[in-house]
Amino acid sequence: MGFQQYKFGAAGIGLMFGFSMCITLLFPANDFRSGISTWVGLDKQLSLGRVIGFSYEDPFVTGAGKPIVVILDKDPKTGAIIDPPQRAYVYNPGIKFAPGINHQEMLGAGVEDLSKSIGKIDQSDMASGAVFTLEKGEFNGDEVDYIVNASVVRGWTPAGTLKAAGDENTRYVAKGKTIFVTEGCWWCHTLLPEQTQDWQFFGAPPYLGDFNGEMPTAFGSDRKAPDLLHVASRNSSREWMTMHFFNPRLVQPNSIMPRYDYLWGKTDAKGNTIDMNKWRAEYNAYVHGESIYPPEVPEPRRDSEVRTLIDWVLTSLR
Amino acid sequence: MLMKFLFAKNEEIPAGSATIFFGFSSIFWFVVGTGLGSFNAAKLAFPDWVTGTELFAFGHMRQVHVLAVILGWISMAFGMTMMYMTPALGNTKLWSEKLGLWNVFIWNVGLSLGLILLWMGITSGREYSDLIWPIDLVVIFGVLLPLGINVWMTIAHRKTQGIYITNWFFGACIFMLMIVFLVGNSPELFNLTGLTEAYMTFWFAHNVLGLWITPVAAGIAYYTIPKLTGNPLYSHRIGHLHFWSIVAFYSTPASHHLMSAPLPEWLKSFASVEGVLILIPAVAFVANILLTLKGKWSMFVENLETKFSITGVLLAIPLNMQGGFQQTRAINWYVHGTGWIVAHAHLALLGMSSFLEAAAVYFGLQQMLRRKLYSLTLGNLHYWFFIIGFCVYWISMTIAGLMQGAGKIYEVPYIDVVVAEHPYMIARWAGGTMVFTGNVIWLYNMWMTAREGTLVPKGRYAHELAYER
Amino acid sequence: MGWKFDQPLYCLSDEQEQKEMLELMEKTKFGGLSEGNNKLPMPLVALCGLIILTAFMITQPIWGQRPNAEIYTDFVALMDSPEVQRLATGEEKMKFITQQAMAKATGRTPGDIERHPMSWNDLLNVSASIKEVQAGGGQYDLASYNVIGNRIQLANFEGYVQANGLRERKQPWFDKGYAIDIFYVSYFCLTMVLVIKQLPHFTRKPDMSKAS
Numbered sequence: 001m002g003f004q005q006y007k008f009g010a011a012g013i014g015l016m017f018g019f020s021m022c023i024t025l026l027f028p029a030n031d032f033r034s035g036i037s038t039w040v041g042l043d044k045q046l047s048l049g050r051v052i053g054f055s056y057e058d059p060f061v062t063g064a065g066k067p068i069v070v071i072l073d074k075d076p077k078t079g080a081i082i083d084p085p086q087r088a089y090v091y092n093p094g095i096k097f098a099p100g101i102n103h104q105e106m107l108g109a110g111v112e113d114l115s116k117s118i119g120k121i122d123q124s125d126m127a128s129g130a131v132f133t134l135e136k137g138e139f140n141g142d143e144v145d146y147i148v149n150a151s152v153v154r155g156w157t158p159a160g161t162l163k164a165a166g167d168e169n170t171r172y173v174a175k176g177k178t179i180f181v182t183e184g185c186w187w188c189h190t191l192l193p194e195q196t197q198d199w200q201f202f203g204a205p206p207y208l209g210d211f212n213g214e215m216p217t218a219f220g221s222d223r224k225a226p227d228l229l230h231v232a233s234r235n236s237s238r239e240w241m242t243m244h245f246f247n248p249r250l251v252q253p254n255s256i257m258p259r260y261d262y263l264w265g266k267t268d269a270k271g272n273t274i275d276m277n278k279w280r281a282e283y284n285a286y287v288h289g290e291s292i293y294p295p296e297v298p299e300p301r302r303d304s305e306v307r308t309l310i311d312w313v314l315t316s317l318r
Numbered sequence: 319m320l321m322k323f324l325f326a327k328n329e330e331i332p333a334g335s336a337t338i339f340f341g342f343s344s345i346f347w348f349v350v351g352t353g354l355g356s357f358n359a360a361k362l363a364f365p366d367w368v369t370g371t372e373l374f375a376f377g378h379m380r381q382v383h384v385l386a387v388i389l390g391w392i393s394m395a396f397g398m399t400m401m402y403m404t405p406a407l408g409n410t411k412l413w414s415e416k417l418g419l420w421n422v423f424i425w426n427v428g429l430s431l432g433l434i435l436l437w438m439g440i441t442s443g444r445e446y447s448d449l450i451w452p453i454d455l456v457v458i459f460g461v462l463l464p465l466g467i468n469v470w471m472t473i474a475h476r477k478t479q480g481i482y483i484t485n486w487f488f489g490a491c492i493f494m495l496m497i498v499f500l501v502g503n504s505p506e507l508f509n510l511t512g513l514t515e516a517y518m519t520f521w522f523a524h525n526v527l528g529l530w531i532t533p534v535a536a537g538i539a540y541y542t543i544p545k546l547t548g549n550p551l552y553s554h555r556i557g558h559l560h561f562w563s564i565v566a567f568y569s570t571p572a573s574h575h576l577m578s579a580p581l582p583e584w585l586k587s588f589a590s591v592e593g594v595l596i597l598i599p600a601v602a603f604v605a606n607i608l609l610t611l612k613g614k615w616s617m618f619v620e621n622l623e624t625k626f627s628i629t630g631v632l633l634a635i636p637l638n639m640q641g642g643f644q645q646t647r648a649i650n651w652y653v654h655g656t657g658w659i660v661a662h663a664h665l666a667l668l669g670m671s672s673f674l675e676a677a678a679v680y681f682g683l684q685q686m687l688r689r690k691l692y693s694l695t696l697g698n699l700h701y702w703f704f705i706i707g708f709c710v711y712w713i714s715m716t717i718a719g720l721m722q723g724a725g726k727i728y729e730v731p732y733i734d735v736v737v738a739e740h741p742y743m744i745a746r747w748a749g750g751t752m753v754f755t756g757n758v759i760w761l762y763n764m765w766m767t768a769r770e771g772t773l774v775p776k777g778r779y780a781h782e783l784a785y786e787r
Numbered sequence: 788m789g790w791k792f793d794q795p796l797y798c799l800s801d802e803q804e805q806k807e808m809l810e811l812m813e814k815t816k817f818g819g820l821s822e823g824n825n826k827l828p829m830p831l832v833a834l835c836g837l838i839i840l841t842a843f844m845i846t847q848p849i850w851g852q853r854p855n856a857e858i859y860t861d862f863v864a865l866m867d868s869p870e871v872q873r874l875a876t877g878e879e880k881m882k883f884i885t886q887q888a889m890a891k892a893t894g895r896t897p898g899d900i901e902r903h904p905m906s907w908n909d910l911l912n913v914s915a916s917i918k919e920v921q922a923g924g925g926q927y928d929l930a931s932y933n934v935i936g937n938r939i940q941l942a943n944f945e946g947y948v949q950a951n952g953l954r955e956r957k958q959p960w961f962d963k964g965y966a967i968d969i970f971y972v973s974y975f976c977l978t979m980v981l982v983i984k985q986l987p988h989f990t991r992k993p994d995m996s997k998a999s
Binding site for chain 3: 552562570587590592595602605648777
């Protein structure tokens with residue numbers, strides 16, 4: 001008799017483990033699925049591509065195989081002026097698309113319909129690459145943002161778009177976020193402002209639709225430094241960022257952030273070798289009060305890692 | 319010698335060798351893990367200490383520290399205890415020593431590989447499940463599955479009727495951890511994105527703690543305390559209450575880690591109630607162990623292993639009081655994301671769990687080597703370095719966390735918080751370094767035990783013998 | 788590796804001990820497991836009950852630090868009054884408004900107002916949008932908005948989907964999570980009683996033929 005009782009009890013609790021899995025996995029999945037992508041969400045997934053972090057296309061996590069964001073002030077095909085300038089997401093031939101392009105159902109109601117009917121994203125072809133843009137439209141009386149495959153709709157080619165934008169309007173956002181992940185910036189800087197007082201300081205909290213298609217989200221959990229979700233709204237100076245990454249103590253004497261001078265690579269923008277030992281000696285002299293000014297921070301190369309990181313910070317974290 | 323045994327016949331491998339290799343591996347990883355921790359803490363206190371190379375950058379080292387401690391020290395110590403407690407509690411031999419040795423071999427190789435990749439920055443970018451998915455698969459099928467098979471088969475071949483509570487924990491937790499690893503890494507395996515990914519990250523992080531690290535450590539205490547004191551366990555009923563309430567309550571409150579993310583609110587409401595209910599297994603565990611100790615409290619002072627073990631059990635009290643209440647909406651907004659949580663995480667892993675495992679590793683290695691601990695003085699030195707270092711760390715990080723919380727509420731510019739935290743960061747580094755030093759002493763002590771410890775006669779326990787040094 | 792495994796150990800118990808255990812197992816009803824097996828002490832049961840009670844009480848009502856824009860209603864109403872206009876600086880104005888609003892409000896609102904002060908400039912900026920929402924232009928009422936700096940924004944609160952297809956953006960007094968909790972805990976107590984009351988009876992006959 002006692003054994004029967006125990007058997008029932010134990011089976012009951014085994015069932016409870018099943019309940020717990022349902023409650024914590026299955027039920028929320030329905031809620032997540034109902035999220036409708038916002039502009040932020042669409043912008044994030046288009047600019048970051050399929051996945052940041054380890055993947056088939058980028059096994060060494062260097063930022064290979066990622067889309068490029070450009071800011072267009074003229075139409076790459078017709079040359080007509082675009083005012084205000086518009087973001088376009090360039091997928092060169094062979095680059096894997098963002099999840100929402102292949103799995104349109106994850107964009108959410110309305111966004112999916114418009115992206116397919118007007119945006120023609122279901123005609124996207126990875127082999128020939130594509131350029132995407134974001135537009136605002138109306139669906140059942142609500143304003144929604146949707147994706148447009150500009151390669152199909154407007155005939156923009158990836159190469160032509162990159163050329164029309166030029167280097168000064170090109171932002172290596174996905175590569176930048178890769179650096180954010182591999183360098184472990186998110187061990188100290190969260191990407192999730194917490195409740196109320198935090199919002200007053202670090203900006204608005206994100207919505208459910210702000211995350212569709214992002215992987216990894218890298219919220220971080222252990223904050224030793226300011227939240228960065230809206231950092232570019234507080235400080236959008238590229239010069240400040242450059243100095244701060246090279247040696248944070250140049251602009252913020254009490255900072256405990258590590259120096260990221262190694263993201264500059266071996267040479268600076270003019271192709272001169274960066275003499276790190278000399279720089280450090282001069283910097284130490286400045287710290288000890290032996291010279292009045294700190295040494296100049298080398299200008300980063302256009303293809304340096306720090307440039308992509310600053311691109312991401314200034315373009316995505318608004 | 320490991321190589322020789324890997325290809326030997328199972329019958330020719332001396333019993334206990336898997337335990338011994340697991341034991342020394344775990345101590346080695348503990349030294350590595352706490353060494354990295356101490357190094358990282360130094361970087362937070364003195365950011366200009368070692369610079370100019372990404373290999374010694376904080377962002378490259380932090381996750382290596384976390385996973386070296388979790389998968390190296392704690393999980394390998396679990397493996398070690400499973401290798402000797404499971405058969406001892408079944409009055410039988412380990413099902414396969416050879417499988418055990420292969421297990422420890424693959425574990426060390428896989429973990430080293432994973433950590434080196436992480437160090438190089440090859441990561442999935444997801445906290446606690448940082449390891450890239452091929453390594454995750456190695457962990458599931460190369461590490462956990464062989465461990466599980468060994469433990470389950472040993473339990474099945476037991477020469478007792480009932481299954482003691484420790485073996486319940488061992489058998490069930492390996493199974494649950496495999497599920498947790500598979501489901502928790504599904505975003506990487508199946509490219510799930512967005513909030514699902516964020517939620518799964520913390521579902522994994524929570525359940526690794528709740529269904530592996532805390533319950534297995536508790537299961538270990540259910541063995542060591544009765545064995546060391548000679549008192550039978552106070553009550554199996556309470557043990558069962560503990561076991562089943564872990565399964566029921568610890569598997570549910572994952573979303574309390576993301577209280578300020580736009581997760582469905584009902585999920586957070588659910589999680590915060592369940593989060594408080596984890597006090598039920600905690601109360602059952604602590605009460606059961608402390609009642610078992612009745613009449614033998616002098617051993618807390620006299621006996622090294624009991625000292626470690628009971629310290630771990632006592633630390634479970636503040637751990638669960640913090641853990642239960644800090645996750646409710648009423649408190650979470652103040653402490654979330656601050657050093658308080660860092661202190662709490664170290665209370666769980668370095669405090670409660672590590673003390674329990676250290677006791678079991680001390681006890682098991684002496685038992686299996688049939689040698690008495692080389693030096694009591696060094697053992698005590700280890701204990702005091704460990705406990706003082708831990709307390710310095712815990713208290714300083716708790717204070718730093720409360721300051722951070724206040725800074726958050728009163729909208730203090732963040733840099734002022736950084737300045738105010740500086741002394742506590744130095745204290746943190748000092749505490750961590752003490753723990754590291756203690757562990758180096760431990761490794762030396764254990765090594766010398768293996769070589770020169772007094773032989774324990776057959777039929778006696780090591781802790782019944784007097785120390786020679 | 789310099790040590791030797793002398794006297795390989797197969798079992799931690801010695802032979803005498805094993806024999807005693809075997810006898811004990813054969814003699815007793817519950818496989819030796821329930822020998823000297825104490826019942827749950829009453830204080831422990833009471834403590835578990837207390838924990839369950841606490842768990843619900845500390846999380847109910849559902850309150851986080853999420854004050855909505857409604858707590859500033861009186862601010863907006865008072866800002867154009869002659870008393871406020873007469874005061875010279877923004878600080879004085881805000882002090883006066885805050886005092887008035889706190890005196891007037893009831894329930895948790897005074898505390899919320901105290902913890903979430905607002906500057907005169909922010910109030911000037913935010914008042915227009917608060918009035919707009921109050922006028923009923925949007926799909927949500929004022930309680931569904933947060934004040935963030937100098938603007939209002941829809942709360943990121945993922946409540947139920949309402950009849951009009953929109954998500955609820957304010958704190959309910961009760962939700963699905965609690966309902967599941969109540970079911971879950973009751974179910975747990977029931978199964979736990981079954982499990983604890985009687986530990987299993989074992990009929991397993993271990994294979995004692997192999998030496999170990």
